Amino acid sequence: MKIVNFFLVLFALVFSTGVFAQQYTIKGTVTDNSGTPLPGAAVFVANQGVGTSANADGVYEVTVSSGKVILEVTYVGFSKSSREILVNEDKTGVDFSLSPGVALDEVVVYSGSKKAEKLTNSPSTIVSISPREIEEFPGNPAELVARKKGVDYFRAGIAAPAFNIRGFNSNFNSKNLQVIDNRISSLVATGLPLGPLSTVIKEDTEQAEVILGPNATLYGPNAHNGLINIRTKDPRVYQGGTVVGNIGVNGDGNAFNSLRMRWADKVSEKFAYKVTGEYTRAEEFEYVDSVYIDRKDAAGRLPSDPNFAGLDGVKEGYNEFQLDPDVEFIKAGATAIYTPSPGTDLIATYEHSNSTYLSPTNVGRNQIVDWKINVFQLRFKTKNFFAQVYHTTSKTDDTYSIDDRTKAYYAAIDAGVPEDIAGGEASFATGARFRDDSNRWNAEAQYTNSVFNDKLEVVAGVQWQLDRANSLGSYLLDENEDDFIEVGQIGGYGHLLWDMGLGFKALGAARIDNHEVYGTNFIPKAGIIKEFAKGTLRLTYGQGIAAPTILNMYGNLFGGLILGNAEGFTLADGTVIDPQTVEKLNTYEIGYRGTIGKKLYIDVNAFYNNNKDFLSPVTAFLAPTFRGDTPIEEVQAIPYGLVATYINFGEVNTYGTDLSVTYMINPSLNVTANYSFFDYSYDEDNPENDFNRDGEVNNFDFLVNAPNNKGSIAVNYSGDRLYGSVFTRWVEKYNYFSSFQIASETIPGETYRGTPIVEGAPGTDSFNYGPLGGFASVDFNLGYRFSEKFSLGLAVTNLLNQDLREFTAAPPTRGLYLLETKFNF
Incomplete structure (x- = not known):
């Protein structure tokens, strides 16, 4: 403290x-x-x-x-x-x-340089979602991310839209950082972005920016592949009240209802406040995943049969046990601003969310049940100085793995346990229930100024973070409610932008970060920016690091089947599995933003990444004897004879380009087209690249999980009263592998986790429905302002109600049809 x-x-x-x-x-x-x-x-x-x-x-x-x-x-x-x-x-x-x-050329705030700046002048590749776009879109504003260049956007059901940047996606992706009002917004133990657990409502979201590529110099080791930065509305600028209601159905005919409100008031020149709230209830798309279980011996006999000869039969698929498709979000927040003198603010914020929904994971789906997030934030801002301290808490008692619970249920049935008991606590016996009572402390101070006749812009700061994870003995190597796993880190950064004249600016930035487990890392960034009359050309180099999460380091899932790798392992044959360390990413990028003539706006960039010491998906090793210096039997509650964990390996290069073109037909009507290309390469002769240890370096070692090509085109209209858009997105089909999950075309002669890769057939752990992507979809929204007090909007996602396979362990995305009424007062 x-x-x-x-x-x-x-x-x-x-x-x-x-x-x-x-x-x-x-x-x-x-x-x-x-x-x-x-x-x-x-x-x-x-x-x-x-x-x-x-x-x-x-x-x-x-x-x-x-x-x-x-x-x-x-x-x-x-x-x-x-x-x-x-x-x-x-x-x-x-x-x-x-x-x-x-x-x-919008103004972006606290994204590329941690200060307000014009979008064209930012040293980073940023795509911005403007206040007007959010205001005029009647659905979930996360859908607007799909309309931006360079972003892999996917829907893992109604409640779980998400995004990825520049490859290496997974069902448990912590490489993209989420920031809300300057605060890191991720789960303590897993490092996953809050996403659906977010405490912010749509009507209080002013602007969002997505940074493509690393921005670790300013935001720390979790801003690895990308960053989404959300800014909420200032109650002094956006005053008054708003009440919004959504009613709708999804493509299966299931209801979607949401009620949200915001009230803000500037009481005096010194005091302003706002309050927000939301209640959303829906039902997920109809989909039941298959859980593959080896229940019978080779002769088809169950364990209850006296002649049972052991579990060496063929795995069969069973429906998820007690699947609950209900979705519920409850959110509330309040912010007070005290201004002792013009330009100086003291801001206090409290926000809360309680969320229930289905979430895809590497081993099936989790039933998220009453997961509560609380945020307490205090900020001080003046002309050249910013400081803050905030506390984030995370709590759930009843979230569980549907996959593991299903397996435990049938194991209990096979052992002769009565069904009512097998479906109760017995189904959680192998660690299916996840509990969480974690918290995080963050503090930051930052100084900005322009010196030498405004020729040199300076940004300098220090950040401190203390993660205190507690799973109450359920999924981490803690033991009880008092046994917190604490991991601290502190970092300092400096960011210099020098105006050299003739439109040239030089960028130099660096960060020194000290992690309690992974030691000290130096993270540099440099670039040259050339400003023209109507645009900016930039050439930059940046480095990012991805530090393993607390789950990577101290995980203890399913009775010790999956263990964290902060201390390394020793196998029976003497082989030593080294502890995890940080992954390093070096990025070289060139980009241009600007106008051509009076009606054409272009934003294009190309990048080349080098990833070293790649952080692997969970992988299994046979016959472990020690975790660090601890005998494995003291760590594993169930003697599996193997351990699944995370390691570093190899080197891979990724490269691509992103292009966005907007043509203004008139001030109210424009057309925007986006296109992105992405690919990768590696050294087939480097044995360190052989992640799966099969003696051959190939695509199955580097699970890139991204389409080579994707594009979109949108027609947008925004008049005084009528507004709307038609958006078409195309995603090239691509193969996807993530731990237990597989979505691939048939690949003759190849196996994944020991099973031939055949489209439309069971894999080792999940059903292979075939590649992701391979579709073109149409979204549509339309709205009308009847007056300043009342507007009506319609949002249709997946207009043609196609079955789009966008993610694994998730239902096909079908249509979602929402009617929104908005009252301002």
């Missing part, structure tokens, strides 16, 4: 000293040429690194320091407007009138 006390003292010191520069609040309106307000227009103070958005009436407020200020205003469908003014007591009001044209 010393670090927490340090930051609280730091808050007090900065708060007491105040801000020495004279500050003013600039106010004004943003309209089109006819005087119509442009709500959500981005207002950016280019030389002071602060930004804001216009409210529903087109009114903006931004606090700046005195002196020369460069204001830049952008809005989708309109050309950018820039103005330089000298701010003093006589000049604090500036209005903007934008002309039609291409202006997709």
Whole structure:
């Protein structure tokens, strides 16, 4: 707790000293040429690194320091407007009138540089989901991620949309970091993004940005493949109340209902607050997965038969036991902002979620039951300084593995246990139930400034994290409610951007991160940016690291079948399995963003990645004798004779390109087309690449799990009252392997986990329905504003109600049809 006390003292010191520069609040309106307000227009103070958005009436407020200020205003469908003014007591009001044209240069905040910046000037490849896109989409705003270049988006059922970036997807993917309002939003033990467990509702989501590629210098070792950064609405900018209701059905005719509300008020110049809430209830797409069990001997006899000769028969598929398709989300939150002086804010936030749904995993599906997330966050912001401390808790008592519970149920039946007992606690006997009572402490301080006549931009900070995982003895190597597994890490970063003149800027950044288990790592980043009149060219190098999660290090699943590898293993033949270490990713990237003429906007990038010490999926080793210095019988509750764990291996290169083109037909109508290519290579003669130890290096060692090609095209319309879009997505078919999961075309002569790879046939552990992707789908949404107080919207996902296989251990994605009513007051 010393670090927490340090930051609280730091808050007090900065708060007491105040801000020495004279500050003013600039106010004004943003309209089109006819005087119509442009709500959500981005207002950016280019030389002071602060930004804001216009409210529903087109009114903006931004606090700046005195002196020369460069204001830049952008809005989708309109050309950018820039103005330089000298701010003093006589000049604090500036209005903007934008002309039609291409202006997709939004202001992004705390993504590429951890400061407000124009999208074209960001040193990272960022795709942005604007406030207007979120406002006008009547469905789950996560669907808008599918409309962006470079993102592998998939739906693992109604409740679990997710994304991946640049390959190596799995059913348990922790390589993409989620950040909400500057806080890391992932589960403590597994490192998985909160995703459906998120505490934020749609109506309080202002903007989202997705960074393609590593951004570990600023966000730490979990920002490996990519990052999604979500910013919620400031109650001073977005005031008033909103009540939204969704009713709908999925393609199976099952109901979907959601009620959400937000209220925000600026009570005075010093105090503002907001409260949010959500209740959503639905039923998952109809789908029952097969659990493959060897219940009989070669003659078909059950263990209860006196002549039973052992479990060496053929595995058969059984339906998931006691599958519950109900989905329920409950969310609540509150934020209060105290402003002692203009430009200085103290922000306190509490948010809560309680979630029940089905979640795909590497070994089937988990039944998520009443999983509760609580977030307590305190932030301090002023012109050049930001600091925060936040506490995240995670709790569930009844979540379980459907696959393992199903196997335990039939094992109990075969042993002669009565059905009512076999389906009760006996079905959890092998560790099917997952409990969690974990928490995480985070603290951060950051300083930003421009020096040498604004020629050098400086961002420097320090971050601290303490993970305290507790599974109450269910899935980690802890023993009881008081036995926390604690892992701490601290990192410091610096980010310099030097204006060299003639439109050239040089980027240099670095991070030093110290992990309690994996030691110290140095993470650099560098780049050159060339600004043209209507665009920016960038060439960058960045490094990312992926630190194994607490589950990777200290997991204890299913009675010790899967064990974490923080200490290594010794096998009976003397072979030593080394402990896991960090995976390293080096990325080289070139990109351009800008306009061609007045109506065409282009965003293109190409990348090359080198992955070393790749973190493997779970893999099995025979005859373990020790985990570290501990005899295996003291760790494994069930003597399996093998152990499944995680290791580092090999080296693989990935490369690709992403292209997005938008053509503005008129200020209200545009067409956007996206295309992405991705591929990989490796050294077939390097024995360290032979992950599955079959004596041959091939694709089954590197489970890349990504399509080579994908693309989309969208027609978007946004008028004063009518708005909508038609979106078509194409994903090339691709083979997918993730631990127990298989989705592949028939590959003659090849096996996976000991079973021939045959499409439309059982695998060793799951049914192989064939490759993922291989489809083109159509989404549609339409809305109408009857007045400022009331609007009606329709969202249709998978308009043609096709059976789209987007993920394993998940139902085919069928249609989802939602009607949304929105009341503002």
